[in-house]
Amino acid sequence: MTPSLRILVVLPLYGGSLPIGRYCAKALSGMGHAVRIFDAPAFHSAFTGLKNLELPPSALGPLENSFLQVLNQAIWAQVEHFEPAFVLALAQAPLNRLTLQKLRKAGVRTAMWFVEDWQIFDYWQTYAPLYDVFAVIQKDPFQEKLAAAGQPHAPYLPLAALPEFHRPLALSAEEEREYGADIGFLGAGYPNRRLAFRPLAGRNFKIWGSDWEGESVLAPCIQRQGQRIGEEESVKIYNASRINLNLHSSLKTETLVSHGDFVNPRTFELASMGAFQLVDRRRLLPELFAEDELACFDSEAELYEKIDYFLSHPDERARFCRRARERVLAEHTYAQRMQRLLDYVAEQFGPWKAEAEQAAIAPPLLELLQRLELGPGASFENVVHTLRRQSGALSDVETAILFLDEWRRQYRGA
Structure with missing residues (x-):
């Protein structure tokens, strides 16, 4: 341990x-x-x-x-x-x-x-x-x-994912109106995403995030003129979208689904929230999630087909969400x-050494150093300086240190 x-x-x-x-x-x-x-x-x-x-x-x-x-x-x-x-x-x-x-x-x-x-x-x-x-x-x-x-x-x-942050949320009716959509995407407007998403224009599709400048076809879908979205608001967006698109970014446009290797953070975060996602297949994905935990696609055609399928099968969406969340909580935090x-x-x-092993310090003083966020090698002057910036009642150890500092100043001219 x-x-x-x-x-x-x-x-x-x-x-x-x-x-x-x-x-x-x-x-x-x-x-x-x-x-x-x-x-x-x-x-x-x-x-x-x-x-x-x-x-x-x-x-x-x-x-x-x-x-x-x-x-x-x-x-x-x-x-x-x-x-x-x-x-x-x-x-x-x-x-x-x-x-x-x-x-x-x-x-x-x-x-x-x-x-x-x-x-x-x-x-x-x-x-x-x-x-x-x-x-x-x-x-x-x-x-x-x-x-x-x-x-x-x-x-x-x-x-x-960080489960205490990436979690299911109960949204208000106002939040549902603002963030909710049949199809949602949060992320930057990479070239492959622009091309893959254009056939979805005109549907109940909301795009959140930046770097979508110059995109005319998808302009009605882009929310807040492409402003950046903070982490806390992103959790609401993911929870409100019936289907979250999770297409990994690529600068290439000859193949819009890149079939790359690494798995982006969005995959784990959506799963942790119990939010449904359609994610493009990645080479390292099978060792992280099972086939019945994430709904995947290999091509644009399969993406469009699965959007229609899962919009009409909410119970199946819920089963994927439950299994994916269980996997994240068990293995991917x-x-x-x-x-x-x-x-x-x-x-x-070599093994880590506990702070008590790094320096022979009496437990009460070690506890004080930890509370002041000082290392075991902190100088006396540093401890005094940090103590004088604190407020509230002094402990016996703190009182002794400050008394010693006053004595030193008076009798040693420090």
Whole structure:
């Protein structure tokens, strides 16, 4: 069993892995770990604001690199303050080579969960060997390529759901009117989706999400002029749609159903909500869900045929929903993924040490450090500074520490 650990989760500035990082942090916290998040998105507007300077690339590039260096200094400051045993980075997290090298030198174990398609995002070639573990959502040939690039620790870790968030909802009549539809889709307007969905124009079909600019045929279906939809509202949309389309994205248009390998997060999230979905077949899908748990299609023609079939068979939709939800709760939660990742790190690099083993600290003081979210190596000054920022009644240990600080200041001139 993994002991309670101090874990720093480094989020990306933006992108699809951002909510996944938050789900990981919530799962780890629910598992009993002390979790701190480096909230990179808080700096995103400042980073993108650099483009407003209207500088040429030769001048803008160095500025952006300097900005990312400042972010890494902030990450390292948080590491020094929090003293994590483990740093988990999500895809496109702003960790640079120097910071990763410092983490390795300091004995802090690191992992990236690369929830991207390796054939589209190729930065893994540079950064994968710098992490202790590089978890991926695809198998060979990607894992073989990672080993050849110097990263032998690349476990397959498919995506998941957070059941307490991705859950069935009872919607109000007003919400049903706003979000409800026979057919629903939430996601970006990739080329294959635009072409595959056009024959559905004119039906009771609602499209939510961004990047649908210039789409004339489907324009009446696009909600809110293509505004981005937050995670909480997405749960309502999925629950309100009688059939959720789950067509994996592709930049190619010669084959609209790509028959790719990895399974997107939407598949697990919809299943966890007990919401019905039609998902295109993926090579890694059969080992995650059974045939009677998810309704799949292999072509556009089969997609249109199954839409009509399942709209007229609500009882069968309900059976698929029930079985898929049972599968997710049993095998595909973020808590289960995080436990698998922690177990893998321990298998490869040795057992995790509990904080009490890392430093010989009296239990009352260790408990105080944990509550203040400080590591066992925190300096006396750091403890005092953090204590003075707290409010409420002081415990005996807190009173003793502050008294000692006052004595030190008065009699030692500190």
